Amino acid sequence: MIEISFVSAFKDNYIWLLSDGQRAFVVDPGDAAPVIARLDALGLSLAGILITHHHADHQGGIAALLQRWQPVVFAPASESITGCTHPLAGGECIDVLGQSIDVLAVPGHTLGHLAYSLPGALFCGDTLFGAGCGRLFEGTPAQMADSLERLAALPDDTLIYCAHEYTEANLRFAQALEPGSPVLAARCARVADLRSAGLPSVPSTLAEEKATNPFLRCDDPALIAVAQANAAVNAEKVSVFTTLRGMRNNFQ
Numbered sequence: 001m002i003e004i005s006f007v008s009a010f011k012d013n014y015i016w017l018l019s020d021g022q023r024a025f026v027v028d029p030g031d032a033a034p035v036i037a038r039l040d041a042l043g044l045s046l047a048g049i050l051i052t053h054h055h056a057d058h059q060g061g062i063a064a065l066l067q068r069w070q071p072v073v074f075a076p077a078s079e080s081i082t083g084c085t086h087p088l089a090g091g092e093c094i095d096v097l098g099q100s101i102d103v104l105a106v107p108g109h110t111l112g113h114l115a116y117s118l119p120g121a122l123f124c125g126d127t128l129f130g131a132g133c134g135r136l137f138e139g140t141p142a143q144m145a146d147s148l149e150r151l152a153a154l155p156d157d158t159l160i161y162c163a164h165e166y167t168e169a170n171l172r173f174a175q176a177l178e179p180g181s182p183v184l185a186a187r188c189a190r191v192a193d194l195r196s197a198g199l200p201s202v203p204s205t206l207a208e209e210k211a212t213n214p215f216l217r218c219d220d221p222a223l224i225a226v227a228q229a230n231a232a233v234n235a236e237k238v239s240v241f242t243t244l245r246g247m248r249n250n251f252q
């Protein structure tokens, strides 16, 4: 049985920690020090690392972790990742602490971006966030829209373990798009309660994201109307997504 917890890093990163009670995997260790401190405190040894993409705040801690342990490092084959032992392209099934994990290619934020899926849980890096999605640094809007659509096809009760605490800012944008939405108001209230208690707003469930995340709702008539009032060339999902993502980039 795998237990999932998190290690906070930098300003708003979550490094997810998977443990079977003796060994651990971490997802996107951007910083080694807090990971080493937590593993030592729990008496765990690091068996492996899962990397979603190459950005420094997701892989910057690998070198120091490799000095302490000899973990396997699963990472995108097409990106430059420190110490990668198992290059992945998506479509593989890997073993993590005795659990099968599906590797999904989700290009958009970066071109080699991977997500790791097991029953009930998704580690999606900077692709899908609480009420938002990652910026398009390398991929096209069409690639990101397609990646998000494939994540949205997972079971509704899947917990979404994203890599950043961005939910409140994302909800402000979602509410600007749909000011009267009671579903959004309810999620805002839940998230505000969690954050003011010093708790993370993640993981959310996929069902919650499908109900409130504008980037998973590009076929919703209300959002199509907003997008078409803001330069979307047509009502197709990709066009709506492109427009909403552009509006998010400029949203303060």
Ligand SMILES: [Zn+2]
Pocket: 053, 055, 058, 109, 126
């Ligand atoms: Zn990133």
